[in-house]
Amino acid sequence: MSDSIQADAAGLPEHTPIAIVGAGFAGIGLGIKLREAGFDDLLIIERGADLGGTWRVNTYPGCACDVPSELYSYSFDPNPDWSRTYGTQPEILAYIRSVAERHDVVRHMRFNTELLKATWDEDTRRWTLATSAGNFTADVVVSATGLFSDASIPTIAGLDTFVGTMFHSLHWDHDHNVSGERVAVIGTGASAVQFIPEIQPIVQQLTVFQRSAPWIMPRLDRHAGTLERALLRRIPLAGKAIRAGWYTAIEGFGLVGFVDKRFRHPYELIGRLQLRRQISDAELRRKVTPDYMIGCKRAIFSSAYLPALEQDNVEVVTDRIAEVRERSIVTADGTEHEVDTIILGTGFGVPPTAFDRYLGTDGRSLADRYHERPQTYLGASVAGFPNFFMTLGPFGAAGNQSAIFMIECQIAYIVDALRQMRSDKLNRVEVRRDVQDSFVDDVEARSQSTVWVAGGCKSYYTNDKGHNAGLYPNWSFEYRYRTRKFDRESYEVRS
DSSP: OOOOOOOOTTEEEEEEEEEEOOHHHHHHHHHHHHHTTOOOEEEEOSSSSOOHHHHOOOOOOOOOSSTTTTTTTTTTOOOTSSSBSSSSHHHHHHHHHHHHHHHOOOGGGEEOOOOOEEETTTTTTTTEEETTTTEEEEEEEEOOOSSSBBBOOOOOGGGGGSSSSSEGEEEEEEETTTTTTEEEEEEOSHHHHHHHHHHHHTOSSEEEEEESOHHHHHHHOOOHHHHHHHHHHHHHHHHHHEEEEEEEHHTHHHIIIIIOGGHHHHHOOOHHHHHHHOOOOHHHHHHHHOOOTSSOOOEEHHHHHHHHTTTTTTTEEEEOOOOOOEEEEEEEEOOEEEEEEEEEOBBOOSOOGGGEEETTTTOOOOHHHHHOOOOOOOTBBOTTTTTEEESTTOOOOOTTTTHHHHHHHHHHHHHHHHHHHHTTTTTTEOOOOHHHHHHHHHHHHHHTTTTHHHHHHHOTTTOOTSSOOOOOOHHHHHHHHTTSSSOOEEEEOOO
16 A cells, blocks of 8 residues: 555545545544554545534434443543433534544545445556545545445335425434424334334324334433533543443343344343333234344334324324325225325335445446345455455444444454555455355354344345345454454455
């Protein structure tokens, strides 16, 4: 790799040794750790107008994290001033911004710069990146765009004929006031579970269209007092102890996910007790009782969602939507529900559209490879994509741990890889196909009996063939051990 950035007159480089795509938790954390390792010649491009990733764009009412804040934050930059157990969107975004500014990585960022296409040139051993702000080349490219960057719009007959207001939760229309309106919510995933209790008290009628009921677990959220935060500032070890406690508790979900499905019963008991305690109407309780094993889909933590469904102005509809008309939604049983506003809580596209934009040595995209078979090595590199790394790639995410923990593992791995490339003057590094195939085969074998694959549901945890779509089927501490350093012997390298 070369060690200098050549900038054009507009400020976008003609060439940069390291290009990072995405300025969310992963891109910022990688930028910080690269700078600590002595790399100052890096560029972070971001399609949005500011940093923050998913925590910048998701602004729906009630938006918050479902992982405790002490764990959903950088281990190298803890925040003793979280106001609650679970951080809210504004608070998390403020934290990300403060970390980026404190570690001086904002100056490496270029906003309003969307990656359109990245292609590998074997002759120059460089990537050419075409962006909305111009083109440039890079020795190494790292995709840090995350998994939940693109809204998933359902295919429903007549959806485009609706004349009322319609928007996805990812693109919440804050200029539109739903007070006093007849509102339809399509989908009951994590986002919907958070915003439904927020809008229920102000709408005239709320109709929730549910395809399958989510498992709802108690959200043990509480306010952090002034004294508590003062103690955490004075005694950093206490914050580390709390983080370790949450890590251990969440890691325990792996018992259900990939150890043995029989471990699900205590968790399901908690969910059923919550249902019985919070919903008195037997018919409604039947509708919102999941018919699959807990963990097959993402379990959701909420203490407000179920009580909101039992309010007089809420109806839960489980019949399939047949069509959308100009001012109504019609279900398969012929019932027509008149609505003024439709809110899509239908989740995110997997894989993200960014996968279409990286083209490997054979001209095929990451998305092509994914649809053929979800494949990476450790979720961090892909055969056929030299000098390319990624965070939270397929099999680099965990169903039983904070995404930030996994991101930090991948950051350590990538930084060590780039350190070796620079120190040994390597200009081409690509994971060996046999190593990747062996890794994916092992992942698939370990996934066959997991609750994600064999739990009786369909979710983004699996692809259209019913295979594991990207979760790492082992303990996160085992993953950290495997990524503690760059295993050069697993790669083809050239100098």
